[in-house]
Amino acid sequence: MTAAAGRVVAGRYELSTVLGQGGMGQVWTAYDQRLDRRVAVKLLRPDKVAGQDAEELRRRFVRECRVTAQVDHPGLVTVHDAGSEGEELFLVMQYIDGADLAGHLAGHDPYPWQWAVAVAAQLCAVLSAVHAVPIVHRDLKPRNVMVKQDGAVTVLDLGVASVMDADTTRLTHTGTPIGSPAYMAPEQAMGGAVGPYTDLYALGVVLHELLSGDVPFSGSTALGVLHRHLYEPPLPVRRIRPEVPEALEALVLRLLAKDPQHRPASAQEVYEHLEPLLPARGTPSGAALDPARPFLRPHAPWPDRARTPAPQPTPATPVTGTPGQTGIARAVDEVKRLLGEGRVTQAVDILGALLPAAAEQHGAHSPVVRTLRKQYAATLLDDGQYRRALPELRRLADERAAEAGQADPQALRHRYEAAQCLEQLGEPAAALAEYRAVLPYYENQYVAAGGPELAHDVRRRIGHLLLALGDRGAAHDTLARLLHDVEHTHGPGHPLGAEIRRTLQWLGQVRG
Structure with missing residues (x-):
């Protein structure tokens, strides 16, 4: 579907004039037929982004719009709506005069x-x-x-x-x-x-x-x-x-x-x-x-402000009294339903409110509470709430390692996800240290399921973090060794190898 004046997007936004355009799409003035107001509509073409899966791009687009819409500041343009239509993604924003x-x-x-x-x-x-x-x-x-x-x-x-x-x-x-x-x-x-x-x-x-x-x-x-x-x-x-x-x-x-x-x-x-x-x-x-x-x-x-603890979640569905097993099961079913509908923020709130009551009923270290906490951490991570996910993941990793050892696959997975949080939080040195700490377990194949693949991903992230910290020589060596191992394992046509090769080529050109 192509954009043209008079076209109606999502059944309500009538495009009027082009405000600007670039390689990824166009920005239009538009008319919101339902609320009788002028808006700006940004149309993005997923097929213009090399190497991206269109469905994955749509999923990330909606998630990112949900996260960014939660930022409340008068210096940010207000996001009214977002979604996809045909081959395009659309973002509806406040019109700025x-x-x-x-x-x-x-x-x-x-x-x-x-x-x-x-x-x-x-x-x-x-x-x-x-x-x-x-x-x-x-x-x-x-x-x-x-x-x-x-x-x-x-x-x-x-x-x-x-x-x-x-x-x-x-x-x-x-x-x-x-x-x-x-x-x-x-x-x-x-x-x-x-x-x-x-x-x-x-x-x-x-x-x-x-x-x-x-x-x-x-x-x-x-x-x-x-x-x-x-x-x-x-x-x-x-x-x-x-x-x-x-x-x-x-x-x-x-x-x-x-x-x-x-x-x-x-x-x-x-x-x-x-x-x-x-x-x-x-x-x-x-x-x-x-x-x-x-x-x-x-x-x-x-x-x-950046160091102020996040407020405790307010449950979208009230949790009254001390829930028994049946109440917890109903809440978990509600969380699954919300996640299936893409309503991640509501799911996070319900889990956050449910955990203290469940811990009081069953014990902080019970299997029921442990399962809820793992779901809570995973949902926070999926919702982009890295600051709140980090302590949950660290606690899960420490408890699992104390029970099953540092090489336990679940403990390592929690540490790997904690490193991802540190990376997203703009703490490259701390993320680098965490990735380096878990890498030997994956390289030595202590983890049977997915060890080599995760090892490659960790090494790639280490290379990128070294670049972020300005150590281009170490980054080049890390990525060059990784490219050799990826091609040895998967052959020269593997997507990860192609990505690393482009980065190394670029790095070599700039250094030269």
Whole structure:
């Protein structure tokens, strides 16, 4: 099915005019026939993404939309609806009356440095909320940022880059990375693990562009741009704009550090550095599209929000009294039904509310409670709630290892999933240590079921994490040895081998 003016998507959204388009699809203004309002509809083509299974892509798309819709922040575009129709995925969003940041920058040359600070501060507030979930945007750039008429900044496309590429920035069959090379962090360009630090690098590129009028690294080819990201230092902005405060220049250089560990620790930290440079409190001007206008300290991130424990779940279905075996069985059946309908968040809430009562009735270490806790951890993981899943998985791993030994398959699986949580939470060093700890058990085939396959996956993840930590030599050696073993086991045509070979080829080109 092709998009055309007048076409009605999902029986209610009538397409009107094209707002923009790219390799993955189009964005349209549309009319919501049911609620009588203007919306924006993004249409994505799964068949445009090399190497992706269409049904798996649809499943991940819906899951990602569900997770991102839970982020409540005025600096994020509101998601109204999402799904698939025919060969397309669609995302229905709030219509933003304003200009994208790229057009805004082009219309104001030079861009006032106070405006640049105001834009960056608003972006920090958004990223602080997003990273606390945790979600990584992966494609922060001026085209994905809107400046509304009142000067407020709104971020678009949260989660879309993640859907288009499940394992960080995958190379397409043409050898071109998915994403925007001009705004791509070194670890992302090399196919390493991404985290909040990746978005902070992109923020540094955006801030450099606002202050200097150009991105720090440009070139005639994507490979040339990525090579400069990896090896060239950025030009300090005060050499172009001497009026820029020294503290602001220093912050931009920290954000553009090649090593993620040398960047600021969080978006909130960046905000605190920007705050003294924000416009003084007072009456904002009446001019439209002035990004300094909202600042009476509006949407500042909450202190230490990323480290605030998640609230206890509120059950969607009340659990009254102390449930017996029959009550637990009914609740488990309800959870299965909800999961079958894709209502994962409700299933998580029911399990979270059921566990304390079940532990009181049967004992914290009973088989019934152990089964419920495993389902709870697995559901949290599937729902992308990595911060809440991590302690559950660690506890399950420790208890199982104490009973059956460190080489027990279930204990190892829980540790492997805990490492995945650490990876998603933007803790590459901790994830790397955990993967390295479980790898010998899989390599020595202590685990009969799936050992070699899991060993290959763990080694691949180790290689990507080494890239994220800036150790490209070790990453290259790790992936080269893995490629040899994969081809020895499965032959040269295996998909994992092809993926590793592309990454190694890219890595070799850039290093050369």
